[in-house]
Amino acid sequence: MEQTEFRIGEVATSSGVSVDAVRYYERLKLLPRARRTSGNFRLFGPEAIERVQFIKQAQELGLTLDEIQGLLATGGAEECRRVRDLLNKKIEHLDDKMKAMRNFRRMLARHLLECERELEAHGDAACCPVVAVGKDRRVSSQVRSKTADE
Amino acid sequence: MEQTEFRIGEVATSSGVSVDAVRYYERLKLLPRARRTSGNFRLFGPEAIERVQFIKQAQELGLTLDEIQGLLATGGAEECRRVRDLLNKKIEHLDDKMKAMRNFRRMLARHLLECERELEAHGDAACCPVVAVGKDRRVSSQVRSKTADE
DNA sequence: CTTGACTCTGGAGCTAACTCAAGGGTCTAT
DNA sequence: ATAGACCCTTGAGTTAGCTCCAGAGTCAAG
Numbered sequence: 573m574e575q576t577e578f579r580i581g582e583v584a585t586s587s588g589v590s591v592d593a594v595r596y597y598e599r600l601k602l603l604p605r606a607r608r609t610s611g612n613f614r615l616f617g618p619e620a621i622e623r624v625q626f627i628k629q630a631q632e633l634g635l636t637l638d639e640i641q642g643l644l645a646t647g648g649a650e651e652c653r654r655v656r657d658l659l660n661k662k663i664e665h666l667d668d669k670m671k672a673m674r675n676f677r678r679m680l681a682r683h684l685l686e687c688e689r690e691l692e693a694h695g696d697a698a699c700c701p702v703v704a705v706g707k708d709r710r711v712s713s714q715v716r717s718k719t720a721d722e
Numbered sequence: 723m724e725q726t727e728f729r730i731g732e733v734a735t736s737s738g739v740s741v742d743a744v745r746y747y748e749r750l751k752l753l754p755r756a757r758r759t760s761g762n763f764r765l766f767g768p769e770a771i772e773r774v775q776f777i778k779q780a781q782e783l784g785l786t787l788d789e790i791q792g793l794l795a796t797g798g799a800e801e802c803r804r805v806r807d808l809l810n811k812k813i814e815h816l817d818d819k820m821k822a823m824r825n826f827r828r829m830l831a832r833h834l835l836e837c838e839r840e841l842e843a844h845g846d847a848a849c850c851p852v853v854a855v856g857k858d859r860r861v862s863s864q865v866r867s868k869t870a871d872e
Numbered sequence: 873c874t875t876g877a878c879t880c881t882g883g884a885g886c887t888a889a890c891t892c893a894a895g896g897g898t899c900t901a902t
Numbered sequence: 903a904t905a906g907a908c909c910c911t912t913g914a915g916t917t918a919g920c921t922c923c924a925g926a927g928t929c930a931a932g
Contacts, residue, residue, distance in 0.1 A: 611928045634784055649846040659834040666827045677816045684809040696799045761898045
């Protein structure tokens with residue numbers, strides 16, 4: 573039969589974080605306070621595991637625990653609207669980021685190509701061209717006045 | 723005529739970081755040590771600005787200064803190969819991340835939809851469904867044995 | 873009822889990436 | 903030559919997100 577209660581260690585290992593981290597999340601209210609055994613051991617439901625995994629995922633994409641916190645509502649209509657707005661913002665943000673990522677990827681790929689051409693051409697005498705990174709980007713306009721415009 | 727020398731403040735403001743950060747990058751060798759005026763003021767060339775911008779970009783995509791450091795070679799063939807390999811790894815990594823991002827985006831979008839449906843249907847009596855995040859993801863398999871397999 | 877693995881709390885310590893402060897020089901416009 | 907904006911170094915402080923520790927209690931198996 574399916575297990576429905578988990579002690580902190582199980583939650584931790586089955587979602588790939590430390591028990592300390594789980595307690596930490598609880599302190600920050602990213603997890604609802606777990607109920608306890610008579611001996612004061614935490615008992616989590618399976619949704620806790622899922623939530624920890626959600627947290628990890630979101631984190632890897634650069635959200636802070638604070639932002640993640642915001643995505644995890646528990647309330648009624650008011651809260652729901654707030655979460656909806658946040659979701660919208662976050663999605664937009666993700667879209668921007670994916671675009672930036674594609675650009676950056678292109679840049680790296682270009683450097684990679686240069687790198688390989690250089691090695692091909694000059695072998696052990698090659699001189700890595702990646703140093704002059706960003707060579708072809710418009711930059712340093714409006715750096716004119718040293719006493720900058722307020 | 724084009725300006726070709728910049729003091730630290732110009733580098734900082736024109737690439738959107740603090741002067742402290744610029745000095746910090748120099749200490750970490752993300753920037754080559756700048757030459758100095760007779761009065762010991764740093765003088766940077768325009769490539770410093772570009773490099774700082776590169777750093778910022780990379781950072782926003784989740785690279786650490788350490789990793790970025792690795793991408794900025796200065797050496798010969800050996801180094802070039804190292805950078806090439808790193809570039810390859812990073813590109814692969816970026817691809818993974820973009821995929822994860824698309825998934826996460828989909829998840830958020832789904833939550834958003836639920837959120838809106840709920841608000842539509844129940845108005846001010848709505849109860850945010852985002853709490854039960856990750857509901858439809860296969861999870862908590864192999865959480866069987868409490869004394870985990872080493 | 874003992875043993876060994878697990879858990880508890882509270883608080884200190886750690887890393888990354890800065891930021892701030894003190895105390896003192898430099899530069900340039902007037 | 904002086905004011906005010908800028909810069910120097912050294913070193914300490916900050917925030918996020920944990921991790922580690924001590925000292926003590928709990929739980930399941932044998």
